[in-house]
Amino acid sequence: xxxxxxxxxxxMVTWFAGLFYLPRLFVYHSMSNDQISIERxxxxxxxxxxxxxxxxxxxxxxxxxxxxxxxxxxxYSNMYWMHIKLLLVFLLxxxxxxCGKLLIDFKYDRNKHSHIWYRWFNEVPVVFLIGIIxxxxxxxx
Numbered sequence: 001x002x003x004x005x006x007x008x009x010x011x012m013v014t015w016f017a018g019l020f021y022l023p024r025l026f027v028y029h030s031m032s033n034d035q036i037s038i039e040r041x042x043x044x045x046x047x048x049x050x051x052x053x054x055x056x057x058x059x060x061x062x063x064x065x066x067x068x069x070x071x072x073x074x075x076y077s078n079m080y081w082m083h084i085k086l087l088l089v090f091l092l093x094x095x096x097x098x099c100g101k102l103l104i105d106f107k108y109d110r111n112k113h114s115h116i117w118y119r120w121f122n123e124v125p126v127v128f129l130i131g132i133i134x135x136x137x138x139x140x141x
Contacts, residue, residue: 011057030111038109
């Protein structure tokens with residue numbers, strides 16, 4: 001069980017690295033004017049999303065749920081912090097999928113957001129990370 005938890009944390013760090021970096025690439029991509037930079041950002045974004053973020057996210061979920069069910073869901077059924085944590089993880093998955101939609105918009109030159117919007121968008125996973133870590137460590141209720 002500790003192996004599952006360790007791999008859950010390793011892949012969570014990998015996933016969050018991508019969740020922090022991809023929107024930052026979107027900031028720079030939205031500010032680019034020359035075709036060479038635009039094409040370079042498209043390649044970097046695609047490789048980050050499909051090569052690091054998505055596998056990291058999937059493996060985070062696999063090892064997280066494996067840990068959860070190896071302990072036994074009944075152990076957590078009355079621990080409401082776990083329910084909130086899982087809700088935040090679900091919302092984080094939605095954020096991840098929305099990043100994929102933004103990636104496709106950039107791919108087909110359909111971006112509608114400014115670099116300022118992406119700077120704010122880049123802060124969203126920080127809020128999720130803080131909430132998830134505090135719930136998992138403090139187990140407040």
